[in-house]
Amino acid sequence: MPALRPRCTRAIGSAIGLAAAASATLGAPAGTDAVIGRAPFVDHRNPPSYRVLSESERAGADLGHAVFNTQWVLAGTPRAERRDGLGPLFNAASCDECHNEGAHGRGPIGDGPAPLALVIQLDRPAVGEGEPAGDPTYGHVLSPLAVPGVQPEGQGIIHFDAVKGHYPDGARWELRAPRYEIAGLRRGPLAPTTLIRPRLAPALFGIGLLDAVPSEEISKSVGTGRPAWRRRGTSRLIGRFGWQAVTVSVREQTTRAFAREMGITSTDVPVDDCTAVEADCLAQPNGGTPEVSPELLEAVLAFQKWLAVPESAVPATGAKSGSLFTQLGCAGCHRPLLNAILTDANGRGIPVGIAPYTDLRVHDLGPKLADRDATGRALASRWRTAPLWGLGYRIHNEHFPTFLHDGRARSTEEAILWHDGEALAARRAFEQLPARQRQALLAWLETL
């Protein structure tokens, strides 16, 4: 496993846009020509694509960018037929509210109402590889907002408890452990078996490249964890998006978010998150069938497909610290390099390497990170290895960057200290490091 951060090509040309191949000397996986995906983010309101787009691709991505940013409005709003149909229940009125220009959502700063980008999912435990059912009363997502005439379902409230500890060398640390309260439930309590799953909106940068990783690359045996197999009709596919790899494609992730978090139906998900007992929700008018047109859906998918991963402002130095990342065992799950297959204009597959620092597999990270059901019981939870690419950009551009699925960690150090279960050995190895080496590793993470 390469220890250093792979350097990535910026200029893209030839058939699919690859040029200036990084070559095997830069750590590209065997059989691939280049490590791609990064680009400098000069203007955060105009996130770049990872390669030069053709005129028609650019037109689609630009339209999709506009759709992504668009505030959806109430069904029947005059002159707004392309963007009406918000709700009736919803968490946000646009994709952009939670993923600002594709970036990671803002996590909780302290105690209080869950921030906009922290959605409370309400699923019951899935049976095997099947789809989990939502709460029988409130559906898959708790909606704190609703259109006029419909009561919001409730509001997630976060309370943090301090958890203090120290390293073997005596240096102290403090984490904040969240407790979740669901306040103002309008139709009584959640089902006892419903899992309360707080999920912070992740960055979307590079997701088109993760979508292009072949299933075999994920399923082949490397290190720990396992592929998140999901049953879709008669097919068995690997989940790769969402904090627990619950969805199998950018398209599935996007259309679910449209339906469950904004109440916008699509050809893929023609119903929103009203349950059978939410009569006021079911009685509301809609904004068309479907509410997001196929053309606009394709455009917003195109916008996401091409999003590059931001280069870090921190120079990629510190080879020794990069080696440490591997030596500690972090790279076993946060794989620096993956193969991907991109498709050129003629439909040919072009192998490339990407540097996402994930294996796209799910891992048990111990009971402290596990979701709890409505009775407070923790259930074993498996988490997709979070991609670390773009970490430096996050740390240096966000006002209050938070990490992990619910934003409980206020630094990469805190995030490491939450690792347990399959990652226990790596965390222990980190804790055993001399303070200077711990700091060097944390500084190196800012180069990703």
Place this chain on the structure above:
Amino acid sequence: MKPHRASCALEVLAVALCAAAPGWAADACGGFTWNVAQEQTLFAGAPQAGTAGATADAAPTLANQTLYDLALPEQEKVHFAAAPGKRALSDGAYGGIVRFRVPADGAYRISLDQPFWVDVVADGKLVPSKDFQGRPGCSAPHKIVEFVLPANRELLLQFSNAVSPHVRVTVTASTPAKT
């Protein structure tokens, strides 16, 4: 899936309903992490009525520390001094332009009761925002955007992309963060 499409566009009364802010939980305005006491105090008062311009030349001048309720033209009739900084579908939107000045260099907040996109324009160019806050279920205010602005220069404030024909707005000097 609901079987029918809304028809409230057909009636004037229903237009107001369709444009109304969505419902929300009771403590919706309590989640700001900045000190927003001055903005909330202003939004609790009576506004001065006005009309935003469809062009920079027609833009009225706003005073700082004052709540305004501005009527807005349909966005397709607005000629912005600089293209709005947020690329978005603007179907059904209202927009407009006003002028203002600030007395000293520093951070200032634009606060709104509706989810308009706002840009500040100086010398024909967009001034990048410094930060923002918002409470989705709150309208007093709903959204606050902070800009670092130069003193005694004529600045334009542009509204775009929301579907309300009115906006309540204040310009205030930023106050220190909550401790």
